[in-house]
Amino acid sequence: MAEMTVTVVTPEETVLEAAASSLVLPLFDGEVGILPKHAPMIGRLGYGEMRLTTADGPTSLYVDGGFVQVAGDEVNVMTNRAMTPDKLDGEAAEKQLQESLEGAVGGDDAITARQRTVDQARAQVRLAKKGK
Template sequence: MSQLHVDIVTPEGVRLAQDVDMVTLPGQEGEMGVFPNHEPLITRIVPGELILQSGGERKVLAVGEGFVRISAERVTLLSDMALYEEEIEEAKVAEAVERAQQALRRKELGEEEQAATAALLARSLAQLKVKRRHRSA
């Protein structure tokens, strides 16, 4: 069976470079499954869960906003965040969610601060979703 080469790049550098059987991405229109020989596509991704499947194994990452370029044999994802479930500290992320929600409720933020806080909230909620759904044993 043919495979896809997946590259995940964050501001810190290349986070992952691996061949997989399938990747599931959090697209702006919903979850999107990508197999080898996919039609070429460039689209936006939203904060959420990214799943890599290969040989019966699954890797799960929380990803932030970004873009993905898909071709028949390659998926290149550029994101502001990519964290494996085991890297996520649930208590710290839950605190960040609470602080962001409080800041947004107070409505004292300027337009740019509000947008940055909303983006932080979305990334934090994506991390919590991944952590709570796929807890390490």
């Protein structure tokens, strides 16, 4: 089976370097699926679950913004944060979600920021539940 090298880096560390047969990433405007021999591309990451299939089976990470570069059989994911489901604090994410939903907001910028926080917290809660 054809494989590609997937590398995930944050400002602090290289979180993952693995051979994968498939990868699904959250982009800012939807999801993208990447297989070996994918056309070269650069994309802006959103936040949510990154799923990849390796020889050891499926793996998931929570990614929080950044960029992805696909060149040949190399995929480089540069993100602000990347965490495995077991490292996510589901309770803290649920608390953040509740606080965001209950707080009053005014103005377009505040509404946009609130929606981003709500979406991030929901993604973290979903992935944290998978890790348990």
